[in-house]
Amino acid sequence: MTFAIQFVIDVLSLGGAYALMALGLVIVYGILRLVNFAYGELIMVAGYTMFLFSGSGLPWLVMAAVAVIMAVLAGIATDYVAFRPVRAKSVTAVLITSFAFSTLLQNAALLFISPRPQTVPLPALFSQTVTIGGAITPLRNLITIAAAVILLALFALLMRRTVLGIAMRAAATNFTMARMLGVPANLIISSAFAISGFLAGVVGLLWIGRIGTVVPGIGLEPLLVAFIATVIGGMRSLSGAVIGGFLLALIDTTLNYTLSQDLLKFRDAFTFSLVILILLWRPEGLVKGPATGQRT
Amino acid sequence: MKRHILTAAILAGLVVLAVLASQLLGIRLYDRIVTNLCISLVLVLGLQLFMGNSGILSFAHMGFMGVGAYTSAVLSIPAQMKGMALPDLYPFLQGVELSPYLSIAIAGVMAAVVAAVVSYPLMRLSDAAAVITSFALLVVLYTVMTNWSALTNGPRTLFGLPKATDIYLSAFVAILAVIGALIFKESRTGRLLRTSRDDERAAAAIGVNIPALRWRAFVVAALFAGIGGALWGHFITSFSPKAFYLKETFVILSMLVIGGANTVTGAVVGTFIVTIAYEGLRGLEGVLNEAKVTGEPVIGLTEIVLALAMIAVLILRPGGLFPTREIGALLRRRMETRK
Numbered sequence: 058m059t060f061a062i063q064f065v066i067d068v069l070s071l072g073g074a075y076a077l078m079a080l081g082l083v084i085v086y087g088i089l090r091l092v093n094f095a096y097g098e099l100i101m102v103a104g105y106t107m108f109l110f111s112g113s114g115l116p117w118l119v120m121a122a123v124a125v126i127m128a129v130l131a132g133i134a135t136d137y138v139a140f141r142p143v144r145a146k147s148v149t150a151v152l153i154t155s156f157a158f159s160t161l162l163q164n165a166a167l168l169f170i171s172p173r174p175q176t177v178p179l180p181a182l183f184s185q186t187v188t189i190g191g192a193i194t195p196l197r198n199l200i201t202i203a204a205a206v207i208l209l210a211l212f213a214l215l216m217r218r219t220v221l222g223i224a225m226r227a228a229a230t231n232f233t234m235a236r237m238l239g240v241p242a243n244l245i246i247s248s249a250f251a252i253s254g255f256l257a258g259v260v261g262l263l264w265i266g267r268i269g270t271v272v273p274g275i276g277l278e279p280l281l282v283a284f285i286a287t288v289i290g291g292m293r294s295l296s297g298a299v300i301g302g303f304l305l306a307l308i309d310t311t312l313n314y315t316l317s318q319d320l321l322k323f324r325d326a327f328t329f330s331l332v333i334l335i336l337l338w339r340p341e342g343l344v345k346g347p348a349t350g351q352r353t
Numbered sequence: 354m355k356r357h358i359l360t361a362a363i364l365a366g367l368v369v370l371a372v373l374a375s376q377l378l379g380i381r382l383y384d385r386i387v388t389n390l391c392i393s394l395v396l397v398l399g400l401q402l403f404m405g406n407s408g409i410l411s412f413a414h415m416g417f418m419g420v421g422a423y424t425s426a427v428l429s430i431p432a433q434m435k436g437m438a439l440p441d442l443y444p445f446l447q448g449v450e451l452s453p454y455l456s457i458a459i460a461g462v463m464a465a466v467v468a469a470v471v472s473y474p475l476m477r478l479s480d481a482a483a484v485i486t487s488f489a490l491l492v493v494l495y496t497v498m499t500n501w502s503a504l505t506n507g508p509r510t511l512f513g514l515p516k517a518t519d520i521y522l523s524a525f526v527a528i529l530a531v532i533g534a535l536i537f538k539e540s541r542t543g544r545l546l547r548t549s550r551d552d553e554r555a556a557a558a559i560g561v562n563i564p565a566l567r568w569r570a571f572v573v574a575a576l577f578a579g580i581g582g583a584l585w586g587h588f589i590t591s592f593s594p595k596a597f598y599l600k601e602t603f604v605i606l607s608m609l610v611i612g613g614a615n616t617v618t619g620a621v622v623g624t625f626i627v628t629i630a631y632e633g634l635r636g637l638e639g640v641l642n643e644a645k646v647t648g649e650p651v652i653g654l655t656e657i658v659l660a661l662a663m664i665a666v667l668i669l670r671p672g673g674l675f676p677t678r679e680i681g682a683l684l685r686r687r688m689e690t691r692k
Contacts, residue, residue, distance in 0.1 A: 086481070092481050138664065142667075142668040143667050143668055146667075146671040147671060149408065150667045150671050152481075152484055153410065153663065153667060154663070156603065157663040158664065160600075160656055160659075161657055161660035164652075164653030164654075164657045167652050167653035168652065168654055172650075273653075281492060284488065284489070288485060292482070322496075322499075322500040323496060323497070323500055325492060325493075325496045326492075326496040326497055326500075329490075329492050329493045332485075332489045333474075333490070337474050337477075340478060
């Protein structure tokens with residue numbers, strides 16, 4: 058029983074973080090059909106903002122808010138630098154510019170801050186543990202679950218009830234038609250990037266809360282996770298991304314508990330082979346998105 | 354191929370010129386730079402062969418470079434060194450000690466075989482799905498290289514490769530790669546593949562078997578990458594799996610994109626420009642570090658400049674410096690209009 062509770066908490070907290078990461082990637086992909094390779098660097102931006110403010114003496118929540126705002130701004134900057142100028146030209150060009158932008162941000166952190174890991178301030182709450190039904194679990198796992206539930210609910214509300222959300226869903230379904238009906242394209246795309254940055258910022262705080270330090274390459278793992286989760290769940294569907302995130306967490310946690318040490322080293326190879334297999338079996342992912350529309 | 358003889362001659366001439374210049378100047382550093390340039394050329398031309406003709410971005414190229422480098426290493430490290438360099442090597446490979454030249458060739462074939470097996474089902478995918486799977490493939494290959502200690506010494510540096518690559522060998526292979534890429538471009542496979550790049554549906558409608566064609570290009574590209582990786586291994590003589598990951602992918606990609614992915618000329622010119630810029634910036638970083646301008650070591654400047662250059666090129670000239678026509682065709686056209 059204790060083991061079951063432990064397992065469920067592990068899956069839910071990891072899955073919550075994965076789901077948010079995947080959602081941030083897929084909200085842009087859904088509208089533009091373009092992968093943002095610089096997505097992981099938004100998490101890095103949030104981490105370094107925390108580091109830079111660590112000596113300022115501000116309350117932790119204020120620092121966290123600033124970090125999330127910086128991630129939002131970095132998300133919008135991605136749109137302006139890497140996407141907008143080349144969006145209409147070719148798919149490959151955008152993929153390359155976003156890859157280049159990701160390298161740019163990483164190396165800027167290397168050059169201007171440091172290649173060494175930097176400690177990020179964390180509230181004492183993150184390191185406490187609680188006991189639930191005999192299972193000892195860090196409190197940050199429960200915070201992650203709570204944050205994921207609240208954000209997913211807010212996100213669902215935004216997408217279903219507000220004008221912006223409805224316009225964004227319309228743009229994801231049929232971009233040309235949405236534009237003809239008066240949905241401003243650039244505003245919608247920039248909003249998608251802003252939301253993507255917001256999710257990345259919050260996830261970044263939770264993610265860095267696990268490790269306690271930030272390095273220039275910190276964004277790679279979340280990016281890979283987001284890739285896998287969205288591919289499993291369906292590249293085009295927001296709910297698919299969330300399902301994919303939780304499913305991936307389930308797979309990862311199960312592998313962690315069952316694989317021997319020798320094989321555990323190959324876990325990434327296993328999960329990525331799984332991605333390849335799923336793409337072959339169902340190129341659309343598990344959850345089908347809305348019918349295809351034209352990209353601008 | 355006939356129409357590209359002028360192009361082949363000019364591009365091969367560029368390589369020969371670089372070799373001659375470095376030999377006449379007699380500076381050892383230039384010797385190293387030109388060798389590196391020729392090896393990069395082999396890699397970039399391999400990537401161009403796939404990307405330029407099929408129009409699909411591939412991140413996996415560096416992984417196949419790694420496959421080539423490790424294959425050649427395992428086959429050619431002297432038997433008495435193997436106990437130290439690869440302590441856990443399988444017994445049947447322990448006594449193997451081939452000539453490096455033979456092992457470089459085998460390395461190319463090995464990379465092509467691995468590519469043939471793993472990529473066959475992936476070639477049905479287009480656009481973002483294709484790019485993500487190629488990214489996934491790179492991660493898989495990297496994870497395997499880092500953890501298959503018996504063959505690769507794990508994440509640690511593998512040493513003891515015989516030094517076999519010199520400037521002449523690498524230049525020779527680079528020229529062969531130029532010719533190979535041009536021949537492929539004008540082959541039936543290359544032409545049909547470019548029709549599918551320009552309009553997938555129309556190509557399929559006239560009966561083009563797109564996945565099979567892409568697969569052929571991918572396998573040939575991996576052959577180039579494997580040979581390039583093996584050449585590099587026998588030049589540098591010790592390396593770790595880190596040499597075949599995202600940072601290096603970025604450099605190779607920047608060479609191709611800045612020059613122009615659709616033409617062999619673009620690949621060659623881009624490799625020259627980026628290599629020169631890269632070495633210049635690395636030198637500058639070295640100078641700044643010597644001068645101790647800041648307390649921290651200066652790293653990452655090179656990549657920042659390259660990334661900015663890449664973004665600028667893609668915004669201003671999305672096709673790169675040579676977007677559609679090879680240099681030979683451009684020159685011939687100019688001569689004709691002058692008459």
